[in-house]
Every structure is written in structure tokens, then in C-alpha cells.
Amino acid sequence: MNSTSQSHSLGRLDAAAGEALATGDARLGTIDIHRHTRSPALRGLLARHNTRSLAGLELPDGSPESFMASMEEEGVQTAITSEVLPGIQLAATELAAFSRGSNEFSRALAERHKGRIGFFAHLPLPYTELACAEAIHALDILQADGVVLMASNEGKFLGDPLFEELMHELNQRSAIVFVHPNVPAKDALGLGTPLSVVEYPCDVTRAGLNLILSGTMERFHRIRWILAHAGGFLPYVAWRASLANTMIEYGDTAPQGVLTYLRRFYLDTATSVSRPAMATLRELFEPDRLLFGTDTPFASGARSGAQIDELVASGFWSAAEAAGVRRGHALGLFPSYKQPGERISALPLFTQESLLSGARRQVLSPLRAVAQKLRE
Numbered sequence: 001m002n003s004t005s006q007s008h009s010l011g012r013l014d015a016a017a018g019e020a021l022a023t024g025d026a027r028l029g030t031i032d033i034h035r036h037t038r039s040p041a042l043r044g045l046l047a048r049h050n051t052r053s054l055a056g057l058e059l060p061d062g063s064p065e066s067f068m069a070s071m072e073e074e075g076v077q078t079a080i081t082s083e084v085l086p087g088i089q090l091a092a093t094e095l096a097a098f099s100r101g102s103n104e105f106s107r108a109l110a111e112r113h114k115g116r117i118g119f120f121a122h123l124p125l126p127y128t129e130l131a132c133a134e135a136i137h138a139l140d141i142l143q144a145d146g147v148v149l150m151a152s153n154e155g156k157f158l159g160d161p162l163f164e165e166l167m168h169e170l171n172q173r174s175a176i177v178f179v180h181p182n183v184p185a186k187d188a189l190g191l192g193t194p195l196s197v198v199e200y201p202c203d204v205t206r207a208g209l210n211l212i213l214s215g216t217m218e219r220f221h222r223i224r225w226i227l228a229h230a231g232g233f234l235p236y237v238a239w240r241a242s243l244a245n246t247m248i249e250y251g252d253t254a255p256q257g258v259l260t261y262l263r264r265f266y267l268d269t270a271t272s273v274s275r276p277a278m279a280t281l282r283e284l285f286e287p288d289r290l291l292f293g294t295d296t297p298f299a300s301g302a303r304s305g306a307q308i309d310e311l312v313a314s315g316f317w318s319a320a321e322a323a324g325v326r327r328g329h330a331l332g333l334f335p336s337y338k339q340p341g342e343r344i345s346a347l348p349l350f351t352q353e354s355l356l357s358g359a360r361r362q363v364l365s366p367l368r369a370v371a372q373k374l375r376e
Contacts, residue, residue: 036084037064038297042083045085054086079116146177147170148180150182176224181229183203200229205231269293
């Protein structure tokens with residue numbers, strides 16, 4: 001089954017919702033899957049390290065009350081929240097304590113605002129054993145909607161063998177994983193440009209491709225991945241990345257082809273709704289792979305209403321498709337937030353390479369190796 005046939009019409013809103021969007025009532029019922037809270041654990045950690053910023057962006061003060069008020073102001077009905085620490089490296093004990101404090105706060109906020117708040121649990125990577133323990137606690141006990149993982153962790157990208165045990169735990173639970181960018185230390189680059197401008201999309205791009213070529217997506221096919229910021233540059237370089245299909249070393253790790261795995265990603269729209277970005281996504285992905293996200297409060301100027309208007313104005317999406325981006329597609333992943341009368345289709349089931357295909361590939365592998373040497 002190809003990726004196109006697997007992913008038609010997931011959780012789309014009905015025609016009435018599409019009509020509401022077309023007539024300008026775009027923000028009602030929006031689900032924002034990329035919205036950051038500011039828990040006491042986060043504020044305390046930053047205070048201990050004498051900073052108010054993350055990756056060069058100052059984190060504004062924000063109580064739970066102001067967080068909910070901002071959702072009301074922007075017409076966001078439901079937010080799947082997360083907390084991240086880009087550019088900050090911590091010892092194992094301190095990082096694990098932050099993860100637990102952040103996740104307990106998020107669970108309490110979700111309990112207080114049922115139906116309005118969900119959360120991706122923070123895990124203390126790169127400390128894999130601690131991350132596994134926190135994932136089990138967050139998903140099994142706290143009932144988190146998924147987990148948020150940094151695309152890179154102290155130089156190790158998702159897909160690295162270091163994280164294999166965690167991938168096993170997440171795969172067992174068919175977990176939803178939100179991949180958020182990290183940044184290198186600014187002085188390591190020797191550049192004066194803001195890290196969030198280029199390094200964020202670069203980080204997501206590298207992680208996404210490594211998840212494919214490392215075989216992580218083939219081995220752990222039950223995990224559902226969301227790439228922040230429209231997948232960084234990965235959609236733009238998709239054809240170039242697919243040249244790996246001709247390289248023998250990736251025959252075992254990505255046997256179904258790079259684009260097959262690439263099209264399994266969900267992508268959020270945070271700060272990525274320009275016409276050039278939308279043109280690339282329209283060409284490569286089915287509409288139901290796009291989820292609405294704002295990156296509030298870091299992208300404070302990119303309010304949800306403005307982003308929805310930009311999405312519609314791009315001309316690449318019908319009213320019903322744009323309605324799906326802002327709400328319906330997310331319901332396929334997070335059905336507990338649906339309203340009475342909303343219809344949700346089943347998620348596609350992705351499989352590993354078939355036994356027949358694998359056997360055929362193994363038979364042909366020596367011949368391909370000989371051909372490769374002759375070409376060289």
C-alpha cells in the first residue's frame with residue numbers, strides 16, 4: 001500500500017466546517033499542537049542558571065491564567081502543550097527533575113481544563129535510561145498525549161543507536177512523538193545570525209533524515225512522528241535525499257525508499273505558512289499530514305488567526321483542506337478532543353518491509369554490490 005492511499009481524508013471536518021472557514025470564521029475550534037507552557041519547573045531552572053531566555057529568545061512571564069487567556073484571544077480551542085530547553089545542557093539528575101516537574105504541571109493543567117489542554121511529555125535525553133523511565137511514567141500514569149523529543153541532544157540526533165531502548169518503549173505504546181529543534185552553542189558556529197532563524201530548521205531536517213536512513217522508522221513503525229516547523233528543509237531537499245535509494249548501505253535500513261518514510265511524517269505549520277513553503281508541502285504531502293501550530297510564545301507575532309489567513313491566502317488549499325489543517329487532521333491523532341458530531345477516520349497502519357520483498361532484496365544485494373564496485 002503506498003503512502004497516498006494510506007493517508008486520504010484523516011479526520012477531516014465536514015463540509016459545514018469548511019464553509020465556516022471559507023466565510024472567515026477560521027479560528028473557531030482551532031487545535032494548536034505547538035504551544036509552549038512556562039511551568040514553575042521551567043521558570044525555576046532558568047532562574048538557577050541566571051537567564052530568562054532559551055536559544056536567544058526571551059521567555060515572557062506567563063501564568064496558567066494568562067496562558068488560557070491567550071488561547072481565548074486567538075480562538076484556540078485546544079492546545080497540545082510542550083516545554084523544551086533548546087541550547088541548555090544539564091546534568092542527568094537536574095534534567096530528570098525538570099522533566100518530572102514539567103510533566104506533573106502539564107498533567108495538572110490538563111486536568112483543570114479538560115478538553116482544552118493536552119500535553120507532550122518532556123523526556124530527559126540524552127540520558128536514555130532516565131528517558132525510558134519518564135516515558136513510561138508520563139504515557140502510562142500521567143496519560144500524556146505523546147512525548148516531545150529534541151531533534152538533537154548534545155550532538156546525538158534522533159535515530160542514533162544511543163536512543164534505541166527509548167524507541168522500543170515508544171513503539172510498544174504506538175506513541176506520538178513531537179520532534180522539536182535544538183540548537184548548537186552559538187560560539188560553535190561562529191555566526192551572528194539568530195539561532196532560531198536557520199539552525200532550528202537545520203536541526204529538524206537532520207533528525208528527520210536520520211530517522212529514515214538509520215532504519216528507525218522501518219524498525220519502529222508504530223511510532224507516529226510530528227516534525228516541527230514543517231519539517232525544516234527536509235521537504236525542499238526530498239528528491240536529493242531520495243538519492244540514498246541508490247546507495248547499497250541504505251538498502252537494509254530504508255528498504256521501502258526514502259520518500260515512503262518521508263511521507264509518513266506529520267508536519268506542523270509553525271512559522272512556515274509562506275507561499276513557497278506551502279507549494280513544496282502541497283507537491284509532496286497529502287493535506288492530512290499537516291497540523292496547525294503557532295510556536296507561542298516564542299513566535300509571539302505569528303498569531304493563530306494571521307497564520308490561518310496566510311494558509312488560506314496561499315491558494316494551495318481548499319477551504320475544507322485548510323479546515324482540516326487547523327483542526328480535523330489533529331483529531332486523527334488526538335481523538336479525545338473531538339466535539340459531538342465530528343467524524344474521525346482511522347489512522348493508517350504502516351508496516352515493515354514484507355518478507356517477500358526482504359528476501360528478494362537479500363538475493364539481489366550481492367549483485368548490487370558487484371555492480372557498485374564496477375561503477376567505482
